[in-house]
Amino acid sequence: MTRYLLRRLPSALVVLAVASFGIFALVRLVPGDPVSTLAGPDASPEARAAIRADLGLDQPLLGQYLTWLGQLARLDLGTSYRIGGQVKDLVADGAVNTIVLTVTALLLAVVVALVSSVLAVVLDNRWVNAALSFGNTLAIALPTFVTGLVLILLFAVVLPVLPAGGTPPDGFIARPDIAAQYLLLPAVCLALGAGAALTRFLTEALRTELRQPYVTTARALGISRRRIVLTQALRNALPSTVTVLGIQFGTLLGGAVLVEAIFTWPGLGGLIEEAISGRDYPLVQVLLLLSVAVFVAVQLLTDIVHAWLDPRVRIGGAS
Amino acid sequence: MRRERRPHLLRGLALTLAGLLVVAVVSACSSAVGEANGGGSASGPSEGGVLRVGAGSDLIPASVFTNSSDVANTLVGTVYESLVDYPTDSLEPQPRLATSWQQSDDGLSLTLQLRDDVTFHSGRDLTSEDVEFSIRTWADPAWTVQLQRTAAAITGFDTSDPHAITLTFAHPLSNVFDLLDMLPIIDSESIDQLREGTAYVGTGPFVFESWTPSSKVVLTRNEDYWGEQPLLDGVEIDVVTDPQAQASQLRSGQLDVALGLTDRDRESFEKDDAYSVTEFKGAENAIYLGADLANPDLREVKLRQAIAYALDRQRIVDEVFRGAGTPANLPWPESSPAYDARANQTYAYDAAKAEELVSQLGDQPTLPLAYPAGNGNFEAVAQVVQANLEAVGIETKLEPQEYSQFIKQLIGGTFGGLWILEHSYAQYTPSTLTVSAYPFNADKNASHFSSPAYQKHADGAWQRDSGTDRGAVRIYRQLNQDLLDNLFLIEIAVTPPRVATTAKVHDIGLSKRNELDLGRAYLAD
Numbered sequence: 001m002t003r004y005l006l007r008r009l010p011s012a013l014v015v016l017a018v019a020s021f022g023i024f025a026l027v028r029l030v031p032g033d034p035v036s037t038l039a040g041p042d043a044s045p046e047a048r049a050a051i052r053a054d055l056g057l058d059q060p061l062l063g064q065y066l067t068w069l070g071q072l073a074r075l076d077l078g079t080s081y082r083i084g085g086q087v088k089d090l091v092a093d094g095a096v097n098t099i100v101l102t103v104t105a106l107l108l109a110v111v112v113a114l115v116s117s118v119l120a121v122v123l124d125n126r127w128v129n130a131a132l133s134f135g136n137t138l139a140i141a142l143p144t145f146v147t148g149l150v151l152i153l154l155f156a157v158v159l160p161v162l163p164a165g166g167t168p169p170d171g172f173i174a175r176p177d178i179a180a181q182y183l184l185l186p187a188v189c190l191a192l193g194a195g196a197a198l199t200r201f202l203t204e205a206l207r208t209e210l211r212q213p214y215v216t217t218a219r220a221l222g223i224s225r226r227r228i229v230l231t232q233a234l235r236n237a238l239p240s241t242v243t244v245l246g247i248q249f250g251t252l253l254g255g256a257v258l259v260e261a262i263f264t265w266p267g268l269g270g271l272i273e274e275a276i277s278g279r280d281y282p283l284v285q286v287l288l289l290l291s292v293a294v295f296v297a298v299q300l301l302t303d304i305v306h307a308w309l310d311p312r313v314r315i316g317g318a319s
Numbered sequence: 320m321r322r323e324r325r326p327h328l329l330r331g332l333a334l335t336l337a338g339l340l341v342v343a344v345v346s347a348c349s350s351a352v353g354e355a356n357g358g359g360s361a362s363g364p365s366e367g368g369v370l371r372v373g374a375g376s377d378l379i380p381a382s383v384f385t386n387s388s389d390v391a392n393t394l395v396g397t398v399y400e401s402l403v404d405y406p407t408d409s410l411e412p413q414p415r416l417a418t419s420w421q422q423s424d425d426g427l428s429l430t431l432q433l434r435d436d437v438t439f440h441s442g443r444d445l446t447s448e449d450v451e452f453s454i455r456t457w458a459d460p461a462w463t464v465q466l467q468r469t470a471a472a473i474t475g476f477d478t479s480d481p482h483a484i485t486l487t488f489a490h491p492l493s494n495v496f497d498l499l500d501m502l503p504i505i506d507s508e509s510i511d512q513l514r515e516g517t518a519y520v521g522t523g524p525f526v527f528e529s530w531t532p533s534s535k536v537v538l539t540r541n542e543d544y545w546g547e548q549p550l551l552d553g554v555e556i557d558v559v560t561d562p563q564a565q566a567s568q569l570r571s572g573q574l575d576v577a578l579g580l581t582d583r584d585r586e587s588f589e590k591d592d593a594y595s596v597t598e599f600k601g602a603e604n605a606i607y608l609g610a611d612l613a614n615p616d617l618r619e620v621k622l623r624q625a626i627a628y629a630l631d632r633q634r635i636v637d638e639v640f641r642g643a644g645t646p647a648n649l650p651w652p653e654s655s656p657a658y659d660a661r662a663n664q665t666y667a668y669d670a671a672k673a674e675e676l677v678s679q680l681g682d683q684p685t686l687p688l689a690y691p692a693g694n695g696n697f698e699a700v701a702q703v704v705q706a707n708l709e710a711v712g713i714e715t716k717l718e719p720q721e722y723s724q725f726i727k728q729l730i731g732g733t734f735g736g737l738w739i740l741e742h743s744y745a746q747y748t749p750s751t752l753t754v755s756a757y758p759f760n761a762d763k764n765a766s767h768f769s770s771p772a773y774q775k776h777a778d779g780a781w782q783r784d785s786g787t788d789r790g791a792v793r794i795y796r797q798l799n800q801d802l803l804d805n806l807f808l809i810e811i812a813v814t815p816p817r818v819a820t821t822a823k824v825h826d827i828g829l830s831k832r833n834e835l836d837l838g839r840a841y842l843a844d
Contacts, residue, residue, distance in 0.1 A: 036726045039730075047463050165564055165573070277723060
């Protein structure tokens with residue numbers, strides 16, 4: 001497994017290096033100017049020039065890129081133009097909230113997918129399948145900003161049982177019971193699409209497994225369909241589902257940007273939106289590079305789990 | 320008989336479900352909604368409670384004094400105080416940190432007496448040196464504040480008396496009290512933390528506790544406040560950038576005050592007895608159509624006149640601002656000394672006249688019409704303007720632009736056509752607008768408009784000792800004529816700010832600076 005991991009690492013580092021250059025170039029290609037946004041329309045040319053020099057934006061682009069790389073190498077992520085604080089602190093604060101939201105959504109999606117898929121193949125009932133198919137189609141088709149608003153309308157306005165958004169007044173740690181209620185709606189909203197996609201994939205994977213000869217043999221021996229699904233088919237269907245789960249995690253991270261805006265969840269989504277609209281180069285660059293790094297890490301992790309679940313992968317890779 | 324082992328997977332699933340069930344049961348015991356809606360049970364003015372304010376835009380420390388975000392406005396209005404306060408309906412300064420003042424006969428100096436019982440939130444006494452420090456900070460171009468030029472025209476400070484200061488001017492300043500109303504008195508010892516957004520030390524009724532970027536600002540009552548103690552325990556300013564999310568949070572009781580609603584949402588709250596929508600006079604904004612005279616077609620004043628006649632301003636007020644506003648040809652609200660009801664009707668809607676002017680000019684090329692994207696009001700106004708102009712034979716091409724790009728074009732004067740935006744500060748002494756606000760700036764503006772007469776009138780209005788006497792009003796008439804004759808900015812409507820609250824919020828105010836005044840606010844059913 002270690003050799004397998006070492007083989008995958010260089011390509012991940014190349015992806016990160018290429019991404020750093022792409023991100024640096026991309027944020028500067030976007031029309032707009034951090035100085036104009038910071039100074040506002042009524043600032044004098046002298047004031048704008050002073051701000052430009054202060055931010056180091058009067059330096060050649062290559063110099064700015066190399067300076068940024070040097071800072072990254074020293075683990076210095078720089079200072080935000082707009083917010084003023086250290087980028088590492090801002091990202092750390094936001095990342096905790098985004099990870100809590102994304103991981104909760106992922107857990108919900110996995111639980112929903114497991115329960116729905118197992119039910120669909122064990123019961124093998126036309127009406128259950130139709131209901132699950134309808135629910136999945138709806139969850140995939142409806143955009144997050146629609147499901148988010150519908151959830152808020154239903155559970156925060158019409159039946160005021162859950163908060164419409166925001167964070168617990170006393171923080172997440174002091175009152176976990178209250179925090180869970182603040183987390184529930186955004187997590188469900190984020191999980192819907194991923195849960196539906198996973199359900200579809202896992203259901204199909206289970207059905208494929210149930211057509212395998214070993215299942216026919218087991219059925220001939222009198223073993224129940226439920227037991228075959230839970231003890232054999234599910235485990236065999238999981239490796240390919242884990243790959244989809246890795247991709248879904250990336251989708252969830254992207255979706256979190258929108259969900260955080262709808263539910264005013266103070267994660268990286270709000271931070272990236274503010275950074276991009278204000279052309280806060282240091283913050284945008286780090287956030288985008290972090291997104292790439294997380295995605296690369298998740299893909300790596302997915303491959304490792306896949307290899308662990310299915311020995312053929314690592315043996316094939318070794319040969 | 321051997322008992323069958325349940326699969327690990329099934330056990331994991333059951334445990335996860337059980338965990339979720341436990342969370343749900345525990346959650347049911349204590350309701351976040353119930354706790355959020357708590358407080359404010361008394362029926363009259365009562366102490367206590369935290370007011371939760373929904374703000375549409377977050378704080379930017381470098382721009383905290385530019386009046387450009389809901390969070391900054393609320394923070395500055397509650398944590399800091401100025402030397403004088405303007406009432407919302409006039410330009411007669413009222414005492415705040417300054418108790419009285421005396422202007423010299425030549426208008427070149429002003430002596431202010433300061434309160435001797437004021438301390439900063441840090442515990443340090445307020446002195447005249449703090450006033451000097453605040454004015455010098457305001458004059459520093461790096462802060463890019465409105466009235467920087469007026470602050471920079473204050474050239475001398477006599478701070479020999481800790482409770483009095485004499486200011487000397489480079490020339491008479493008609494808008495010096497605008498500066499003294501807008502200028503928050505800041506603590507010199509914490510200026511570095513202020514720049515970083517980690518401390519805001521003022522003398523006001525509330526004390527800054529914390530700022531979590533993109534999330535919230537927390538303020539608590541100043542127990543040592545020199546004036547009447549605030550009734551609220553504190554204020555929490557929540558950053559809720561999405562207007563629909565603000566509306567939902569106001570409806571669900573998570574917010575008490577919503578500053579960033581759309582006009583349609585405000586209208587629906589207005590019809591509901593559980594909420595209150597207050598319209599504040601004295602801090603008006605104005606929406607306008609700018610014309611870039613670098614475009615050869617727009618250099619023809621007849622075309623600009625045709626555009627001015629073609630605009631159905633009442634329709635814009637009714638449909639976009641849901642009736643909250645007044646059609647306008649000039650930027651001034653009714654409380655301004657430059658307000659002239661007759662002149663304000665010069666280009667009243669007259670499509671036939673507009674069509675006639677266009678026919679005199681012959682075929683017109685399509686004009687670009689830029690506006691900041693993502694703002695429902697600008698988008699709707701742009702669509703009405705496009706339809707109005709098309710009806711009289713002027714084709715336009717809508718160009719929604721991301722805000723940062725839009726401001727860059729405004730500063731660079733590179734629109735090359737028409738643009739829609741709003742401005743403030745017309746509620747102050749008129750010279751504040753014509754000297755400091757970029758679209759109107761006689762020296763340099765986004766329209767590429769220059770005129771010796773306009774420059775002379777703008778400077779004349781500024782460099783005099785009074786901004787409200789008869790002589791000043793005479794100059795304002797000339798300025799009005801300059802604006803109406805040249806139409807480099809075509810005003811559309813003056814709109815008052817409106818704030819939606821739940822019915823349990825009482826006695827909130829809004830200053831001329833467009834800052835929430837929560838000094839006497841309280842929560843009660």
